[in-house]
Amino acid sequence: MGSNSNPIGVIDSGVGGLSMVIALDQLLSSEEIVYVADPLHFPYGEKAKNELIHIVSSLVSYLNENLKAKLIITACGTISSNCLEELSALFQVPIIGIIDPASREAVRKTKTGKVVVLATSATVKSSTFQKHIQRIHSSITVKEEAWPEFVEAVEKGLHQTDDWRKWIHTQLIGFQQENFDTIIMGCTHFALISSFFQDIAETTFEIINPAIATAQEVKEYLAKSNLLNPSELSKKRIIVRGNSTNMKKTIQKYTDLQKINIEAFPEKIIENFINKAQRYCTPASTPM
Numbered sequence: 001m002g003s004n005s006n007p008i009g010v011i012d013s014g015v016g017g018l019s020m021v022i023a024l025d026q027l028l029s030s031e032e033i034v035y036v037a038d039p040l041h042f043p044y045g046e047k048a049k050n051e052l053i054h055i056v057s058s059l060v061s062y063l064n065e066n067l068k069a070k071l072i073i074t075a076c077g078t079i080s081s082n083c084l085e086e087l088s089a090l091f092q093v094p095i096i097g098i099i100d101p102a103s104r105e106a107v108r109k110t111k112t113g114k115v116v117v118l119a120t121s122a123t124v125k126s127s128t129f130q131k132h133i134q135r136i137h138s139s140i141t142v143k144e145e146a147w148p149e150f151v152e153a154v155e156k157g158l159h160q161t162d163d164w165r166k167w168i169h170t171q172l173i174g175f176q177q178e179n180f181d182t183i184i185m186g187c188t189h190f191a192l193i194s195s196f197f198q199d200i201a202e203t204t205f206e207i208i209n210p211a212i213a214t215a216q217e218v219k220e221y222l223a224k225s226n227l228l229n230p231s232e233l234s235k236k237r238i239i240v241r242g243n244s245t246n247m248k249k250t251i252q253k254y255t256d257l258q259k260i261n262i263e264a265f266p267e268k269i270i271e272n273f274i275n276k277a278q279r280y281c282t283p284a285s286t287p288m
């Protein structure tokens with residue numbers, strides 16, 4: 001268990017985790033945040049489960065053992081829906097995912113009882129959102145859709161084209177005709193651009209940004225565990241494993257975090273953690 005001034009770790013494959021940094025910055029500005037993005041292994045949503053656990057274990061190890069994170073947030077629908085149980089069993093540090101908070105928020109918001117989840121292939125395949133939502137309220141209809149090409153477009157900052165706008169408009173009209181009124185941004189890449197969806201929609205959907213619901217849960221957890229950082233304002237760090245070009249561009253365009261210096265992931269240090277992670281699990285070639 002960490003102490004109050006230790007950082008909160010945030011993990012995602014790419015730019016989606018920025019949605020969590022923004023939400024934490026607004027709700028928990030006194031906390032130190034260390035966001036590790038892993039574009040080297042993007043897209044997580046097309047990976048086999050064992051491979052994903054293997055990759056993410058090294059990041060969790062690094063945050064946990066090297067940076068002494070008091071809590072880790074998997075700011076990624078794919079990790080949260082596929083690996084949360086395994087990671088929580090492997091590590092002592094508390095790990096919070098986005099599925100539960102987002103599901104609860106969607107159940108609270110829907111009036112028609114029909115919820116859409118937009119996510120990666122791996123998230124949809126796991127049906128985790130559907131299971132969580134229906135566990136809260138069994139009569140809610142859940143439609144889960146995988147949009148892997150759109151995840152990639154957002155990662156590269158290439159989603160603001162007329163073609164994508166038209167395509168999304170068509171999908172949203174379809175949801176509306178089927179009486180869906182609530183959409184969970186089940187991939188954090190989409191959460192980052194929630195307003196883009198709202199602009200395209202002709203009617204108002206309840207758009208659930210999991211980062212906001214999760215940040216609230218994190219705040220409650222820290223308060224309950226006496227782990228809130230009493231400092232006035234703490235720093236934010238962004239560490240990128242692989243090429244940081246997309247991250248830099250996205251930060252400029254969608255956030256107020258421009259002042260943060262992007263750090264390169266310490267591959268040398270991580271070797272130890274990768275070796276350790278290898279003991280936890282070996283990458284498998286079998287698809288999920």
Ligand code: DGL
Pocket residue numbers: 012013014016017042043044045046075076077078079120123151186187188189
């Ligand atoms: N942002 C991620 C998610 O929420 C991962 C996208 C990907 O790497 O495929 O699922």
